[in-house]
Amino acid sequence: MQFSEIEGWTAVNLISWLDGKLGTLDLSQPVLRDWLRRVNKVPAFDSEEEFLCAQVTDQLPDVEFWIRNVERRSDSFSLPTTLGRFYPDFVALLRDGTRLVVEYKGQHLLNNPDTKEKQDIGELWAKESNGVFVMPSIPSGTRERKNCIEQAIMGAIANV
Numbered sequence: 001m002q003f004s005e006i007e008g009w010t011a012v013n014l015i016s017w018l019d020g021k022l023g024t025l026d027l028s029q030p031v032l033r034d035w036l037r038r039v040n041k042v043p044a045f046d047s048e049e050e051f052l053c054a055q056v057t058d059q060l061p062d063v064e065f066w067i068r069n070v071e072r073r074s075d076s077f078s079l080p081t082t083l084g085r086f087y088p089d090f091v092a093l094l095r096d097g098t099r100l101v102v103e104y105k106g107q108h109l110l111n112n113p114d115t116k117e118k119q120d121i122g123e124l125w126a127k128e129s130n131g132v133f134v135m136p137s138i139p140s141g142t143r144e145r146k147n148c149i150e151q152a153i154m155g156a157i158a159n160v
Helices: 011-022 048-059 113-129 145-158
Strands: 063-068 079-081 084-086 090-094 099-102 132-134
Touching: 048 063, 048 090, 048 099, 048 145, 079 113, 084 113, 099 113, 099 145, 113 132, 132 145
Parallel strands: 099 132
Antiparallel strands: 063 090, 079 084, 090 099
């Protein structure tokens, strides 16, 4: 999915789109009951920090629902980069209709040119689509890791 295709989407059409792409969702299945607002099955996380991002996103009252964005699938949300496509970790719809895109990055990657490009592309997407892009990271030695991610995501949402 191109970011321009998400313009004007509501909860109803995103669920319809997901339904068409992922089949009928059975909300009685345990894999879906474990989360409050997730609407697709979640593949393995790349890291514990990515799992914390999912937990935070799922528990935010402003989130209507979210999906775990799977890399390199034709039905996944992606943004263009100089080397191909960038598939952020999570895409969410906020209760006010705003789209939230979350990409976790470890501290060791923050000065990487690839990370900088993804940050710039995400911010451009957010500006052009009136969405929210956030790239949370946990500083080394931080004890309140989940709280750090929550503050980053909530701060980004508050700035819209």
